[in-house]
Amino acid sequence: MAGDAPWYEAAMVVGITNALNVVADGLGPLMTPVKAGAEVAAVYDEIRAFYATGGDVPVPFGLAAHDPGYLGDLWAAARRAFGDNHLSRRLKTALAFAVSLTTRSAFGTAFHLGELRRLGVGERGTLEVVGVTQMFSSYTKIADTLQLEPDMGGIAPVDHSPAPAGEPPPR
Amino acid sequence: MPTVRLRDAEEYPEPARKAFELSKQWFGYDFPQPAAMSRVMAWDPHFGGPHGRAMKRAMSPGEFTRGEKEMVAAVVSGANACAY
Numbered sequence: 070m071a072g073d074a075p076w077y078e079a080a081m082v083v084g085i086t087n088a089l090n091v092v093a094d095g096l097g098p099l100m101t102p103v104k105a106g107a108e109v110a111a112v113y114d115e116i117r118a119f120y121a122t123g124g125d126v127p128v129p130f131g132l133a134a135h136d137p138g139y140l141g142d143l144w145a146a147a148r149r150a151f152g153d154n155h156l157s158r159r160l161k162t163a164l165a166f167a168v169s170l171t172t173r174s175a176f177g178t179a180f181h182l183g184e185l186r187r188l189g190v191g192e193r194g195t196l197e198v199v200g201v202t203q204m205f206s207s208y209t210k211i212a213d214t215l216q217l218e219p220d221m222g223g224i225a226p227v228d229h230s231p232a233p234a235g236e237p238p239p240r
Numbered sequence: 241m242p243t244v245r246l247r248d249a250e251e252y253p254e255p256a257r258k259a260f261e262l263s264k265q266w267f268g269y270d271f272p273q274p275a276a277m278s279r280v281m282a283w284d285p286h287f288g289g290p291h292g293r294a295m296k297r298a299m300s301p302g303e304f305t306r307g308e309k310e311m312v313a314a315v316v317s318g319a320n321a322c323a324y
Contacts, residue, residue: 070307076314083315160308167312171319194303201312204298207291208277209322216243217276217324224269 073228074155079164085150086165086177088143089129093176102131109134112144119148121187127180159188166195167202246279256282259292266296277324 070076102125105113113134116126125131130147133140151161162184169177185195231237249260259282260274267275274282281288299309317324 070311075311079311079315080318083318087319156311160304160311163304163308163312164315167316168319171316191303197298197302197304197309198312200294200298201309202316204291204295205313205316206320208295209317209320209324211280212277212324213320213322214243215280216241217246217280218242219324220271220276221267221269224267 071228072230074233078150078154078156078161081150082156082161082164083168085147086168086181087172089127089147090169090172090174090177092132093127093129093180094174096132097128097176100132102126102128103134108137109140112137112141115148116144119151120184128176159185159190162188163190163194163198167198170199170202171206242276244280246273246276249274249279252279252282255285 103109105126113126113130116130117123120127126134130140130144133143151158151165156164162181165177166181166185169181182195185198229238249257252260260278263274263278264270273279281292299306299313301309304312
């Protein structure tokens with residue numbers, strides 16, 4: 070996990086996970102997802118292939134499809150966030166599962182649990198993620214209750230590499 | 241500002257100071273004082289002891305590496321909006 074790149078990726082996974090979860094949990098029971106039509110067929114095919122689902126696309130994408138242009142961009146961001154890069158898709162899915170569990174997202178917890186299993190993570194591995202989530206849900210609340218100030222920020226070395234495709238900073 | 245005064249390591253009994261040494265090894269970092277949470281958890285060894293063991297067990301490598309678990313811990317902390 071050296072350098073900043075994995076952490077940028079992790080943050081983007083957390084963000085898009087939350088974005089999908091809030092809509093799915095909040096509106097999923099209230100609105101009807103868009104059925105596959107000509108305008109969204111290509112994107113729906115990509116989504117189905119990515120998640121190896123034969124039928125409906127996941128609810129947040131079906132709802133976003135009311136505006137095909139919006140769906141296209143939302144899907145592009147989600148696909149980028151969850152694809153293999155510095156972090157594996159497997160780990161990104163574990164992060165999404167942990168965030169969904171922490172934020173009590175019924176959609177996200179079930180969805181990413183299914184994805185974890187589909188990607189080959191066993192019950193032991195799943196329960197490892199649950200254990201870390203549970204222990205840090207304790208740890209963080211103790212720290213917050215006592216209003217502790219961060220004291221471990223200096224452990225990691227600073228990454229002086231530039232942004233992707235950018236120039237190194239002047240020394 | 242913490243709502244309690246965090247005691248220095250020297251103010252803890254010997255068993256806690258031994259635990260602080262183990263904590264230093266766990267983090268691989270020589271803190272001027274043990275991390276605040278280490279000192280908080282050492283306040284009540286009957287709580288901090290088993291909690292710390294459960295934490296260490298949860299963070300040990302299995303199907304996921306220690307590094308991967310640290311990242312899970314970081315995103316859970318972020319989702320809990322915990323600055324610490």
